[in-house]
Amino acid sequence: MSNVDLTVQIGPLKLRNPIMLASGTVGYGNEISEFTDLNKLGAIVTKSLSLKPRKGNPPQRITETPAGMLNAIGLTNVGVEVFLKEKIPFLKKFDVPLICNIAAGTIEEYVECTKILTDEETIKAFEINVSCPNVSEGGLEFGNDVRAVGRITEKVRTVTSKPIIIKLSPNVSYISNFAKAAKENGADAVSAINTLVGTSFNIVTRKPKIKNITGGLSGPAIKPVALAKVLEISRKVEIPIIGIGGIMEWKDVIEFMIAGSSAVQIGTLNFIDPSAPGKIITQLEDYCSKAGISKISSLTASYILE
Amino acid sequence: MKIIDAPIKEHLELDHNIYLLKVFAPEITTIIKPGQFLNIRVSDNIFPLLRRPFSVCDVQGDNLYLMFNIMGQGTNILAHKPLESNIDILGPLGNGFNLKGNYDTAVIVAGGLGAAPFPFFTRAVQDKKEILTFIGGRTFHDVIKYGMKNIKVATDDGSEGFKGNVVQLLNENVALFKSKNVKFFACGPTPMLKALKTFCIDNEFECEASTECAMACGFGICQGCPIESTQNPEKYLLVCKDGPVFNMKDIVI
Numbered sequence: 228m229s230n231v232d233l234t235v236q237i238g239p240l241k242l243r244n245p246i247m248l249a250s251g252t253v254g255y256g257n258e259i260s261e262f263t264d265l266n267k268l269g270a271i272v273t274k275s276l277s278l279k280p281r282k283g284n285p286p287q288r289i290t291e292t293p294a295g296m297l298n299a300i301g302l303t304n305v306g307v308e309v310f311l312k313e314k315i316p317f318l319k320k321f322d323v324p325l326i327c328n329i330a331a332g333t334i335e336e337y338v339e340c341t342k343i344l345t346d347e348e349t350i351k352a353f354e355i356n357v358s359c360p361n362v363s364e365g366g367l368e369f370g371n372d373v374r375a376v377g378r379i380t381e382k383v384r385t386v387t388s389k390p391i392i393i394k395l396s397p398n399v400s401y402i403s404n405f406a407k408a409a410k411e412n413g414a415d416a417v418s419a420i421n422t423l424v425g426t427s428f429n430i431v432t433r434k435p436k437i438k439n440i441t442g443g444l445s446g447p448a449i450k451p452v453a454l455a456k457v458l459e460i461s462r463k464v465e466i467p468i469i470g471i472g473g474i475m476e477w478k479d480v481i482e483f484m485i486a487g488s489s490a491v492q493i494g495t496l497n498f499i500d501p502s503a504p505g506k507i508i509t510q511l512e513d514y515c516s517k518a519g520i521s522k523i524s525s526l527t528a529s530y531i532l533e
Numbered sequence: 534m535k536i537i538d539a540p541i542k543e544h545l546e547l548d549h550n551i552y553l554l555k556v557f558a559p560e561i562t563t564i565i566k567p568g569q570f571l572n573i574r575v576s577d578n579i580f581p582l583l584r585r586p587f588s589v590c591d592v593q594g595d596n597l598y599l600m601f602n603i604m605g606q607g608t609n610i611l612a613h614k615p616l617e618s619n620i621d622i623l624g625p626l627g628n629g630f631n632l633k634g635n636y637d638t639a640v641i642v643a644g645g646l647g648a649a650p651f652p653f654f655t656r657a658v659q660d661k662k663e664i665l666t667f668i669g670g671r672t673f674h675d676v677i678k679y680g681m682k683n684i685k686v687a688t689d690d691g692s693e694g695f696k697g698n699v700v701q702l703l704n705e706n707v708a709l710f711k712s713k714n715v716k717f718f719a720c721g722p723t724p725m726l727k728a729l730k731t732f733c734i735d736n737e738f739e740c741e742a743s744t745e746c747a748m749a750c751g752f753g754i755c756q757g758c759p760i761e762s763t764q765n766p767e768k769y770l771l772v773c774k775d776g777p778v779f780n781m782k783d784i785v786i
Contacts, residue, residue, distance in 0.1 A: 251755075251756075252754060252755070253754055254753060254754045254756075258752050258753045258754050259754060261534055262536065274756075280767070280768070282767060282768060282769060283756065283759065283769065284759075285759065285761075286746055286747070286758065286759050286760070287746070287747050288747070288756070288757045288758070288759065289747050289748060289749050289755065289757035289758075290747060291581060291582060291583050293580050294579045294580050294582055295582060296582060296583060296749060298749075298755070298757060300755075300756045300757065303756045303759075303769070446579070446582055447579045447582070475579065495582075495749075497750070497754060498583065498584075498749040498750040498754065498755050499574060499582065499583060499584060499749075499750075500536070500574075501536075501623075501750070501752075501754070502536060
């Protein structure tokens, strides 16, 4: 038996380990539960939920790029009501903290969604998506506006006492300004980064490969950018950070923690190897044990820059 | 649905750059049905990053066969992997063809590499139903007959069989179909499926089609592969999970 303490703290939220599954890469948990024991995970974050169901963008929604992929799904989701009625009963069966990701087109919609969901005891925290690059209203318009991020955080704070995590966009000059606005308006943590805006063309047809023209870039290609953004927030703002961006193996998790993350989210990797998150947890424990790290949380922001 | 490492047993090259890969995978061969697919990771590298979807071309004993042409880096790696090296298979995925039902003759309509699922289909159906196969291609180079029987060919340039597209050839044979109790099973490019849908609706023939779409996961979590539904315009179906085989009347093509 290893005596490594894998628990981490995200503001008031205690997780059994730092491995969370990222929004939009686990649906509502049912498909991935066939490959990974949800009860072993730190937390899972739902697909973005909006007040009403959203159909999402027409195909083609996905294309592969070097060491990454572009997606423009367009926040397809069942809406909060169907979520509570049809998806929560399945998720209730598991002993894993459930974090609801919320996407909206207006500040009022963020507030309304959170209000409807906050009394559901299975939900342990909210992740507010102010950074989806693939919808015409809301999304990046908010994510690019530091005052809007502050206002959304402030308003959502008034309707829930559960932890609030603001998911930040990397498509800005100084991400730490946004983390600061989130903190000052009552957020408990930030997650960074959402996808980077990108595109790709078919050289024969001269058309974009993605119908939406641009999509969000994810996968190992964005890991260095994500690490730099996490480090920037860590150096400038005192707030727990959930690191996201191209994690493919346990070493990447350690790297994100050193750069300032208290926990991480695994995203694109779930599409390639949905059994990977469980394996990574075991490997992290082995590594810490061998390296003499008794508390994994001691790695957070342990960078040595000089 | 499982993830397995399966060793490559044989590389076969059919005519015209069509490759056939024989893979030992008893965990899959015992449960897979014609029309279902596999999502395959060709290497552990991060480029190519994603799995590639392949329909299962044939199943013989403990071995399965994949048919493909070299389209890019993923298929290039696959075509040159050494014997006995493993490929990482996620599957079986999606819904296959509904072979049951009130029909006596299965009419296969395949365009180009759309032939891929039909050797397995033919093997599964041939003892129970009559099979008529119609294959279309731009030229004779695109006509893949591997593993199929009772074949009629249409080529756009007339280099083999009927000159014209495969749906025009079906129209030539409509009296034959009307004299039998038929059900159509199709796979091929979108223009072919579009024309076939019109043909089947006009003649009141039942038709199932295997569709394709760029996707990442293959089992419903990435939401990358939507297809428009005729039943509910508010909600897309997913090619990977609700398909890839659909009754033609349920989807907008």
